[in-house]
Amino acid sequence: MKTFRFLPLLLLFIVASCDSVQVYSDYDKAVDFKPYKTFAFMKSGIDKVEISDLDKKRILNAIDQQLQAKGMTKSENPDLLVNIFTKSREEISVNQFNAGWGYGWGYGWNPYMYGGQTTVSSSTEGTLYIDLIDAKKKELVWQGEGTGTLSKDMDRKDEIVNNIVTQILAQYPPALPKEKKK
Template identity: 70%
Template structure:
């Protein structure tokens, strides 16, 4: 008798839905130790097409994270911070068929009796954080975080903080 183990599949599914995937890119010729102060690039942030409440959440999280890293907010900053976002609806369809089918054995059924189909809809979003050299007006670092968004207002602060924290964990870049 064969045993079917679904636990690894379940663990992969749960971790893939809850995790924020991050990437970053940077100018390898830049000395990041010279940057000590920051300000937000208002002209860029004003163009972001999300609610003003979510913008405030993101900017507050960036401010807190950079301050914890030793940066200071300034009127004459070394770094300008810009953000932009993308959002897309995702649909996962899973079909599980169980039963006996002639010549196929247990686990696949050409007649689809005893099966189950589940549909999961969710919104996946990407947050980009750009760090721009204020004097040169050049992009020097970009971080990107992608994950599942929530509409639950009680969890939005936590969700946004997770995105921002994980993205900015990669700054400053560790040169190899």
């Protein structure tokens, strides 16, 4: 009876782990991020990104929503320029499942094993980088990176992109170290 109480929690953990995103960020520690109130997308950089225009639009819309939720506004004369770039790689998984004994050698892999099954699966892992550049100095001040498994399922693309962008921009502005007491 007690195990049924933990079942929903276990299922939630399994579902959440399928959509896990690894997120990192880096920033210039000499920069004060408080004055940055406006942003614009850096068209020249974004045009070079080699992904579909639909995926670019999804990413830019998600970034726009997240920055506006942080109180920033789009501007023709921005404090920050936003640039993105992406990387992807195919991951191949080969799993061998062997059942039974193999000529007296016991369990474990051997070339004479019978009853085995091999499965091969592939997935695409993508990394999205979001660069925030000081518009006046033309210097990178913050970079966020998120890596996760991509999907070709049309119904999930918006959800996945929003999740990755949200997690990346959750780290902006950086938490500055507290001033030391004298």
